[in-house]
Amino acid sequence: MKDFWYYVPTRINFGPSCFQYLIETVRRWGSKPLLVYGGGSIKKNGAYDAVVERLKEAGIDYAELGGVEPNPRYESVLEGNEICRKEKCDILLPIGGASAIDCAKSIAATAGYEGEPWDIISKKVPVGKVLPIITVPTLAAAGSEMSTSSVISRMDINMKAGYSSPDMRPRASFLNPEFTYTMPRRQTAAGVADAISHVMESYFSNVPEAYLQTKFGEALFDTLFHYGQIAYEEPENYEARSNIMWACCWAINGLTVKGNPVGWSMHKLEHELSAYYDVTHGIGLAIIMPAWLTWMLTEENAYRYLGYLKASFGIDSSGMDKMEAARLAITKTKEYFKLLDLPLSLREIGVEEKLLPVMAHEAAVIGKDYFDKAFRVLDEKSALEIYRLAYE
Amino acid sequence: MKDFWYYVPTRINFGPSCFQYLIETVRRWGSKPLLVYGGGSIKKNGAYDAVVERLKEAGIDYAELGGVEPNPRYESVLEGNEICRKEKCDILLPIGGASAIDCAKSIAATAGYEGEPWDIISKKVPVGKVLPIITVPTLAAAGSEMSTSSVISRMDINMKAGYSSPDMRPRASFLNPEFTYTMPRRQTAAGVADAISHVMESYFSNVPEAYLQTKFGEALFDTLFHYGQIAYEEPENYEARSNIMWACCWAINGLTVKGNPVGWSMHKLEHELSAYYDVTHGIGLAIIMPAWLTWMLTEENAYRYLGYLKASFGIDSSGMDKMEAARLAITKTKEYFKLLDLPLSLREIGVEEKLLPVMAHEAAVIGKDYFDKAFRVLDEKSALEIYRLAYE
Numbered sequence: 001m002k003d004f005w006y007y008v009p010t011r012i013n014f015g016p017s018c019f020q021y022l023i024e025t026v027r028r029w030g031s032k033p034l035l036v037y038g039g040g041s042i043k044k045n046g047a048y049d050a051v052v053e054r055l056k057e058a059g060i061d062y063a064e065l066g067g068v069e070p071n072p073r074y075e076s077v078l079e080g081n082e083i084c085r086k087e088k089c090d091i092l093l094p095i096g097g098a099s100a101i102d103c104a105k106s107i108a109a110t111a112g113y114e115g116e117p118w119d120i121i122s123k124k125v126p127v128g129k130v131l132p133i134i135t136v137p138t139l140a141a142a143g144s145e146m147s148t149s150s151v152i153s154r155m156d157i158n159m160k161a162g163y164s165s166p167d168m169r170p171r172a173s174f175l176n177p178e179f180t181y182t183m184p185r186r187q188t189a190a191g192v193a194d195a196i197s198h199v200m201e202s203y204f205s206n207v208p209e210a211y212l213q214t215k216f217g218e219a220l221f222d223t224l225f226h227y228g229q230i231a232y233e234e235p236e237n238y239e240a241r242s243n244i245m246w247a248c249c250w251a252i253n254g255l256t257v258k259g260n261p262v263g264w265s266m267h268k269l270e271h272e273l274s275a276y277y278d279v280t281h282g283i284g285l286a287i288i289m290p291a292w293l294t295w296m297l298t299e300e301n302a303y304r305y306l307g308y309l310k311a312s313f314g315i316d317s318s319g320m321d322k323m324e325a326a327r328l329a330i331t332k333t334k335e336y337f338k339l340l341d342l343p344l345s346l347r348e349i350g351v352e353e354k355l356l357p358v359m360a361h362e363a364a365v366i367g368k369d370y371f372d373k374a375f376r377v378l379d380e381k382s383a384l385e386i387y388r389l390a391y392e
Numbered sequence: 393m394k395d396f397w398y399y400v401p402t403r404i405n406f407g408p409s410c411f412q413y414l415i416e417t418v419r420r421w422g423s424k425p426l427l428v429y430g431g432g433s434i435k436k437n438g439a440y441d442a443v444v445e446r447l448k449e450a451g452i453d454y455a456e457l458g459g460v461e462p463n464p465r466y467e468s469v470l471e472g473n474e475i476c477r478k479e480k481c482d483i484l485l486p487i488g489g490a491s492a493i494d495c496a497k498s499i500a501a502t503a504g505y506e507g508e509p510w511d512i513i514s515k516k517v518p519v520g521k522v523l524p525i526i527t528v529p530t531l532a533a534a535g536s537e538m539s540t541s542s543v544i545s546r547m548d549i550n551m552k553a554g555y556s557s558p559d560m561r562p563r564a565s566f567l568n569p570e571f572t573y574t575m576p577r578r579q580t581a582a583g584v585a586d587a588i589s590h591v592m593e594s595y596f597s598n599v600p601e602a603y604l605q606t607k608f609g610e611a612l613f614d615t616l617f618h619y620g621q622i623a624y625e626e627p628e629n630y631e632a633r634s635n636i637m638w639a640c641c642w643a644i645n646g647l648t649v650k651g652n653p654v655g656w657s658m659h660k661l662e663h664e665l666s667a668y669y670d671v672t673h674g675i676g677l678a679i680i681m682p683a684w685l686t687w688m689l690t691e692e693n694a695y696r697y698l699g700y701l702k703a704s705f706g707i708d709s710s711g712m713d714k715m716e717a718a719r720l721a722i723t724k725t726k727e728y729f730k731l732l733d734l735p736l737s738l739r740e741i742g743v744e745e746k747l748l749p750v751m752a753h754e755a756a757v758i759g760k761d762y763f764d765k766a767f768r769v770l771d772e773k774s775a776l777e778i779y780r781l782a783y784e
Contacts, residue, residue, distance in 0.1 A: 001634040003407025008400065014651065050511050158408025182784070209631040212615045219607035226603070239601040242393040247604050259406065259638070316708075 030091025080107035098142035101383030143252035189340035190282030192228035210260035218311035268367030291389035422483025472499035490534035519557035532582030581732035582674030584620035602652035610703035656755035657766035660759030683781035
């Protein structure tokens with residue numbers, strides 16, 4: 001196990017009764033929240049009312065930024081900054097998916113910055129003062145409600161920039177699994193794929209002595225694969241929704257990574273996709289995952305695939321040829337995503353073949369640090385090989 | 393999954409390099425620490441020097457309370473309070489096992505209280521202001537370095553009082569697994585048994601829909617049983633020591649309990665033992681555990697034993713009679729503790745048979761809340777049955 005520090009001071013309030021703590025939490029961290037959200041879904045699933053009614057009842061003034069896009073845009077961050085200044089908001093309160101939360105995190109991290117906010121988002125300038133963030137997630141996917149990172153897109157320069165800071169970790173999050181009942185089926189599937197990819201990036205590492213982290217990873221695989229299908233088939237199954245929602249947090253909050261470092265290369269490959277095509281993050285990942293697993297496999301690292309096979313699909317590989325078992329794990333992964341009706345190739349979602357080398361080049365440049373420390377070291381050539389595997 | 397809140401704001405600094413963060417952490421939370429420790433072991437394993445040298449170098453003044461007993465006594469808490477007042481200490485810095493840490497927590501929780509500190513420890517008066525606590529554990533066992541609880545003994549009235557408060561959770565802990573190399577073998581074994589009992593109390597619950605918590609529990613069982621034996625046989629095996637040390641934190645910090653509530657009845661049975669006999673907590677638990685598992689087993693709850701059997705001993709029970717498999721899990725547990733040379737019966741450690749009804753009565757009175765919410769509801773009669781099973 002490598003040396004590490006672990007610090008996750010987000011207070012999670014979980015379950016339909018969680019909003020009993022909302023007002024004391026808002027007052028603990030600020031006085032006037034800026035609500036940040038996307039389209040109309042939060043007004044249908046009850047999340048908006050759950051927050052606004054309590055704020056009104058408590059006499060707490062607030063401002064609003066609606067219409068934040070999936071793969072949130074830089075423009076929304078700028079707009080949020082402006083509202084924050086004008087309305088003197090001192091706390092961010094995103095309601096919705098990772099898009100709303102990531103946008104709010106970037107508003108919080110740039111609201112007090114005098115220069116061009118993109119400096120911070122693109123890591124040219126380190127994150128300074130961050131306004132406190134309290135989240136109300138209504139999707140189970142990226143786990144942004146307990147994580148330190150934010151991803152913002154600029155379509156004008158085809159850039160999707162991810163960055164993180166301990167201060168961008170939400171102070172508190174309010175997780176009501178019932179709000180996820182109305183997630184579109186496609187989003188339920190994409191969210192599960194996203195969380196699975198988070199576990200996968202750290203599970204496929206070269207630190208076998210980080211045994212506990214590996215076992216925690218297997219607990220998460222087991223839970224996500226098991227309940228992902230149930231939630232897809234029975235959207236109002238509370239057991240499935242609550243387990244997925246809680247698992248999504250642990251898939252990214254550091255539990256499986258700390259002491260077990262590895263470059264998250266799959267995400268770098270996906271970020272290129274979303275930068276060009278505005279693909280839903282989880283869908284991009286579901287397509288790249290089997291290709292990535294295929295390219296990464298060697299005789300030496302096959303043992304990781306066997307643990308994954310057992311935890312995710314309940315298949316004991318004892319007695320099997322290990323490479324055969326590893327390939328079965330990849331086939332099973334594809335079959336699972338097919339079961340959730342996710343697209344299985346880049347071609348299928350309309351990616352142009354001629355763009356693959358461009359994305360491979362950019363991924364290798366922007367993601368060099370991640371590629372160098374990946375499960376198997378990647379470069380532009382191998383990135384292209386993975387994109388080609390994912391294309392067919 | 394039941395509604396819950398989860399909040400664990402302890403910053404863990406892990407590995408031999410962790411002390412690089414010590415001074416900034418002390419300064420973040422206070423100005424003059426009170427070091428709290430037991431006998432001479434921390435002066436041999438390097439922990440005392442690691443702290444004191446850095447404090448001196450940084451010019452930070454400190455006071456000391458040494459000689460804290462295993463099963464820390466109330467007298468040590470009183471002594472700590474006095475030093476705190478006289479020396480104007482504003483931060484507690486225990487170095488050692490859970491005894492030192494629990495003692496420091498109780499000093500922190502009572503230093504500012506005008507009345508009799510026992511009022512707070514015995515829960516007559518709620519915990520008020522708590523001084524910040526930073527810990528340097530040198531044993532892997534109780535996980536007090538990331539937990540909210542403290543257990544203090546009064547031998548004059550045969551009371552062992554456990555209580556907890558979110559404010560008693562350490563602000564930061566510095567975990568260097570190398571410090572545990574010199575743990576006596578008996579303590580290594582007892583520490584592993586203690587952590588296993590923490591996982592067991594929450595694993596054997598009646599909330600099967602808290603699936604993720606169950607899987608996390610299995611990850612911890614797997615890690616603790618696997619590395620417990622290795623650490624016992626090879627005290628300087630870093631892989632084993634680091635995994636155990638990290639697992640001990642997660643066994644008690646809320647991960648397996650939140651959303652999965654159950655009364656921790658095994659601990660109530662053990663606390664009676666230590667109150668009368670000053671038994672090492674983990675040893676008492678190792679003796680009571682198989683008896684507790686035996687008494688708890690029914691046709692309906694046997695499935696829990698099968699998950700435990702698989703995670704802890706790698707035995708797949710498919711094809712076996714479920715009650716037979718459950719009983720095998722109990723036998724295996726006993727065999728494991730025997731392998732670690734732990735005593736296997738109350739008789740063996742000198743408990744007088746005539747005291748069993750007295751302990752059963754007291755456990756049932758003091759532990760009523762826990763007994764009522766246990767995996768199977770317990771009362772005085774059943775407590776006595778468990779003690780008798782553990783006696784033989």
